[in-house]
Amino acid sequence: xxxxxxxxxxxxxxxxxGIVNKEGTIMAQDRLLTNxxxxxxxxxxxxxxxxxxxxxxxxxxxxxxxxxIGAPNGNYYxxxxxxxxxxxxxxxxxxxxxxxxxxxxxxxxxxxANAAAMGEMKYGCAKNMKHFITITLGTGVGSGIxxxxxxxLGHDGFAGELGHTIVRPGGRLHKGTGIKGSLExxxxxxxxxxxxxxxxxxxxxxxxxxxxxxxxxxxxxSVYDCAMKGDKIANEIFEFTGHILGEALANFVMFSSxxxxxxxxxxxxxxxxxxxxxxQSMEANLIQIFKNKVTLMYSDLQEADAAILGAxxxxxx
Amino acid sequence: xxxxxxxxxxxxxxxxxGIVNKEGTIMAQDRLLTNxxxxxxxxxxxxxxxxxxxxxxxxxxxxxxxxxIGAPNGNYYxxxxxxxxxxxxxxxxxxxxxxxxxxxxxxxxxxxANAAAMGEMKYGCAKNMKHFITITLGTGVGSGIxxxxxxxLGHDGFAGELGHTIVRPGGRLHKGTGIKGSLExxxxxxxxxxxxxxxxxxxxxxxxxxxxxxxxxxxxxSVYDCAMKGDKIANEIFEFTGHILGEALANFVMFSSxxxxxxxxxxxxxxxxxxxxxxQSMEANLIQIFKNKVTLMYSDLQEADAAILGAxxxxxx
Numbered sequence: 001x002x003x004x005x006x007x008x009x010x011x012x013x014x015x016x017x018g019i020v021n022k023e024g025t026i027m028a029q030d031r032l033l034t035n036x037x038x039x040x041x042x043x044x045x046x047x048x049x050x051x052x053x054x055x056x057x058x059x060x061x062x063x064x065x066x067x068x069i070g071a072p073n074g075n076y077y078x079x080x081x082x083x084x085x086x087x088x089x090x091x092x093x094x095x096x097x098x099x100x101x102x103x104x105x106x107x108x109x110x111x112x113a114n115a116a117a118m119g120e121m122k123y124g125c126a127k128n129m130k131h132f133i134t135i136t137l138g139t140g141v142g143s144g145i146x147x148x149x150x151x152x153l154g155h156d157g158f159a160g161e162l163g164h165t166i167v168r169p170g171g172r173l174h175k176g177t178g179i180k181g182s183l184e185x186x187x188x189x190x191x192x193x194x195x196x197x198x199x200x201x202x203x204x205x206x207x208x209x210x211x212x213x214x215x216x217x218x219x220x221x222s223v224y225d226c227a228m229k230g231d232k233i234a235n236e237i238f239e240f241t242g243h244i245l246g247e248a249l250a251n252f253v254m255f256s257s258x259x260x261x262x263x264x265x266x267x268x269x270x271x272x273x274x275x276x277x278x279x280q281s282m283e284a285n286l287i288q289i290f291k292n293k294v295t296l297m298y299s300d301l302q303e304a305d306a307a308i309l310g311a312x313x314x315x316x317x
Numbered sequence: 318x319x320x321x322x323x324x325x326x327x328x329x330x331x332x333x334x335g336i337v338n339k340e341g342t343i344m345a346q347d348r349l350l351t352n353x354x355x356x357x358x359x360x361x362x363x364x365x366x367x368x369x370x371x372x373x374x375x376x377x378x379x380x381x382x383x384x385x386i387g388a389p390n391g392n393y394y395x396x397x398x399x400x401x402x403x404x405x406x407x408x409x410x411x412x413x414x415x416x417x418x419x420x421x422x423x424x425x426x427x428x429x430a431n432a433a434a435m436g437e438m439k440y441g442c443a444k445n446m447k448h449f450i451t452i453t454l455g456t457g458v459g460s461g462i463x464x465x466x467x468x469x470l471g472h473d474g475f476a477g478e479l480g481h482t483i484v485r486p487g488g489r490l491h492k493g494t495g496i497k498g499s500l501e502x503x504x505x506x507x508x509x510x511x512x513x514x515x516x517x518x519x520x521x522x523x524x525x526x527x528x529x530x531x532x533x534x535x536x537x538x539s540v541y542d543c544a545m546k547g548d549k550i551a552n553e554i555f556e557f558t559g560h561i562l563g564e565a566l567a568n569f570v571m572f573s574s575x576x577x578x579x580x581x582x583x584x585x586x587x588x589x590x591x592x593x594x595x596x597q598s599m600e601a602n603l604i605q606i607f608k609n610k611v612t613l614m615y616s617d618l619q620e621a622d623a624a625i626l627g628a629x630x631x632x633x634x
Contacts (some may be wrong), residue, residue, distance in 0.1 A: 073606060083605040131472035145572070147464060147471075154464075154574025155448035156610065164604045165568040168486065169561075177604045244486075251482040255462070255572050257471025287481045287494045288400040289390060293473065 002065035004058050006051065006105070007312030009112060010034055010071035012086035012139035015043075017051055019058045020312035024123055026305060028054050040089045040098070048102050055103075066106040068314030070115025070307055071095060072140070077157040079109045085164075085176030086140045108314040112136075112307065114151045114160060117144025119310025120262055124301040132260045133252055134299070135162065137245075137267035140176075141184040147256060163188070167248045187245040189266050192220040195237050208233040224270050238273040245274070246281025253282070253290050264299035264306065271298075319382035321375050323368065323422070324629030326429055327351055327388035329403035329456035332360075334368055336375045337629035341440055343622060345371050357406045357415070365419050372420075383423040385631030387432025387624055388412060389457070394474040396426045402481075402493030403457045425631040429453075429624065431468045431477060434461025436627025437579055441618040449577045450569055451616070452479065454562075454584035457493075458501040464573060480505070484565045504562040506583050509537040512554050525550040541587050555590040562591070563598025570599070570607050581616035581623065588615075 004027065008017040011034060018029030030050050037043035055064055072084040079096025081089065096109040110118075117134040120126040126134075130149045136142035141163030145152040152159045163184035164177060171181030172194065185191050196218055200210055209226040210218065210233060226234035249261055267274060279296050286294075299306060321344065325334040328351060335346030347367050354360035372381055389401040396413025398406065413426040427435075434451040437443040443451075447466045453459035458480030462469040469476045480501035481494060488498025489511065502508050513527055513535055526543040527535065527550060543551035566578055584591060596613050603611075616623060 085604065129472075147469065148467075150465075152464065152573060155446075155576040156574055158606050159572065159574035161571040161574075161604060161606075164571050166564055166602055169484070169564055179602060179604065247483055247486055251568070252572070254478040254482050255476065255569070256469060257473055257476035257478075259472040285483055285496060287402065287478060287496065289475050289478075 001063075003063045005065045005312045005315040006055065006067040007308035007310070008047075008067060008069045009115065009307030009311055010069065010074075010081075010087075011112065011307075012072065015047070016308055017047070018308040018312075019054055020309060022316070024309055026308055027058060029308060030054065035088055038088050040093055040095070043089075044098055044102050047099070051103070061104055064105055066108065066315040067099060067103060068115070068311040069096065069099065069107060069109040070112035070311040071109060072112050072142070073158070074109045074111045074114075075157040076108070076110040076114070076153055079107065081109075082158075085174070110151070110314060111142070111144070111158075111160065113142030114144040114153075115310035115314065116142065116264070116307050117146055117151060117310065118313045119301060119306035119308075120144075120299060121146060121149075122313050123309050124262070124299055124306060125297060126260065126262060129259055131256065131258045132262060133162075133256065133258045134262045134264065135249075136265040137187055137189075137263060138265035139189055141188050142265075145256060146258075162248070162252060165248065165251070167244055183245070183248045187241055187248070187267070189220040192223055192237060192241055192267065193218055195240055196223050196233075199233050199237060199240075203233065206233055210234055220267060220270075224273070227270070227273050235273065238270055239277045241267075242274045242277025243281045246278040246283075247285050249278065249282040249296070250285035253286060253294050257290065258294065260295040260297060262297055262299050264301070264303055266303075268298050318380075320380045322382045322629045322632040323372065323384040324625035324627070325364075325384060325386045326432065326624030326628055327386065327391075327398075327404075328429065328624075329389065332364070333625055334364070335625040335629075336371055337626060339633070341626055343625055344375060346625060347371065352405055355405050357410055357412070361415055361419050364416070368420070378421055381422055383425065383632040384416060384420060385432070385628040386413065386416065386424060386426040387429035387628040388426060389429055389459070390475070391426045391428045392474040393425070393427040393431070393470055396424065398426075399475075402491070427468070427631060428459070428461070428475075428477065430459030431461040432627035432631065433459065433581070433624050434463055434468060434627065435630045436618060436623035436625075437461075437616060438463060438466075439630050440626050441579070441616055441623060442614060443577065443579060446576055448573065448575045449579060450479075450573065450575050451579045451581065452566075453582040454504055454506075454580060455582035456506055458505050459582075462573060463575075479565070479569060482565065482568070484561055500562070500565045504558055504565070504584070506537040509540055509554060509558055509584065510535055512557055513540050513550075516550050516554060516557075520550065523550055527551055537584060537587075541590070544587070544590050552590065555587055556594045558584075559591045559594025560598045563595040563600075564602050566595065566599040566613070567602035570603060570611050574607065575611060577612040577614060579614055579616050581618070585615050
């Protein structure tokens with residue numbers, strides 16, 4: 001009789017994993033650097049080294065129902081990670097099978113953002129919702145779309161790649177995909193950093209605290225810190241980011257008419273600095289029938305918890 | 318025992334209606350001008366005058382199961398037409414109730430484009446598909462989204478307003494909605510006409526057969542006629558339109574991952590002139606996992622038939 005499952009969240013930078021019991025409590029968790037390993041086999045070796053003792057301590061594999069994984073471009077139907085732009089592993093990786101063989105446990109895998117949406121639906125502010133969209137604003141931009149209470153997978157399992165939709169045709173190049181002007185190029189931590197570099201270069205006459213950072217040090221966190229100190233350019237960076245994000249959200253609303261859009265990930269730490277321009281821009285770009293109907297909110301789950309819990313929910317389901 | 322239903326398609330210009338039997342054959346059909354009547358009551362009077370004799374001839378109301386209506390911004394849940402940008406009737410119109418009272422028959426109503434998608438699913442090239450999108454390129458741009466074999470309605474019944482998604486931020490003003498740069502401003506018959514006027518004005522030095530038309534005479538049909546005669550500007554108009562439409566389709570694919578996108582409506586008469594640039598632009602803007610996977614095709618149903626049949630399917634269902 002299984003008493004726990006494992007939830008794993010593969011992010012562009014970190015991989016987080018935990019032991020989750022039936023009540024949805026994370027009993028233990030740890031992490032490793034995703035981008036440390038060029039080779040996926042070596043990554044799985046390190047994952048095994050860290051995860052095995054945790055499973056043993058929780059009661060061993062005989063008491064574990066299985067492993068749920070959320071991964072970029074993870075496909076629920078095949079268990080593969082396919083052409084993930086933010087990972088070092090290229091092509092099609094039979095990730096679920098590889099982890100299953102190494103760990104000796106059944107594995108289910110889906111898109112990392114879909115897993116986060118499941119976490120939101122089971123444990124977060126979408127508990128009573130049938131139609132919502134979650135957007136993760138992290139290193140990249142992920143999305144999970146829920147329609148009639150179910151994750152939208154599409155005919156091949158890849159639905160919900162909203163970070164790659166084009167918001168500025170001919171705009172900023174996304175190095176991972178080669179596509180110009182996609183949402184991820186602007187509304188991610190990476191995008192905010194690029195916007196900062198662009199604005200600082202374009203307006204050399206404007207003083208800014210951001211100029212005290214070296215180019216390597218400059219991150220979305222530095223932009224936030226400077227904005228909170230009243231820095232003009234830093235504030236404009238969030239205005240610009242929110243403006244673009246809001247337009248994109250308006251497009252998503254006109255596609256699936258959700259009752260809420262839930263934002264999480266690193267960028268949401270900017271709070272109202274990004275929420276206000278985003279909401280304003282979304283409303284300005286909606287046609288009448290959608291105006292003032294959609295709740296735009298930040299997730300109230302801890303980011304790491306949501307991802308692990310969501311991944312684990314794949315197994316309990 | 319009912320032997321037939323009525324299907325009604327409300328378009329921006331024409332309203333088409335027909336008597337449909339159980340086999341999906343349109344036994345009789347007629348049309349009236351939607352935009353002739355500023356007042357919706359007067360429209361319903363004319364509809365009643367034309368439709369009643371057809372119903373009588375088919376066996377009378379006692380043999381009619383009901384009326385299915387597809388209308389712009391039609392809401393399946395409420396039976397209302399709400400804030401339809403392409404109709405003269407403003408605000409919220411309880412259209413299903415009004416028609417039902419006048420005709421003495423039960424009425425079901427949905428978005429016109431959703432009705433067309435139902436027609437495609439029941440009688441057209443989407444017969445065996447579970448995930449597809451239909452795009453109507455007519456006076457406006459309509460869309461019906463099918464997910465897991467069901468029309469996507471969203472939490473309020475208004476999902477699938479893809480014509481109003483923004484494809485050129487800050488771009489061409491859509492007079493009906495006040496939104497700038499929406500797909501409908503470019504990829505509709507109206508949009509093609511506007512593109513023609515813009516290009517002719519911007520390039521006064523380039524000769525074009527289009528200059529032989531008066532501004533009033535210039536339509537998407539004239540652009541097609543001139544393009545077929547090898548006119549350079551006319552061909553560029555379709556290139557430009559297809560380029561924008563393809564970008565929008567790529568965004569839709571990255572949302573719901575359909576197996577096919579089915580185009581119909583007046584603009585599709587332009588055949589390869591619009592299909593080729595559209596396909597090329599869609600593929601160029603898709604991330605790897607979606608490339609060369611989505612079938613882009615023209616509907617093989619007669620446009621009027623699809624809309625009437627789709628609307629009628631609301632009642633049989």
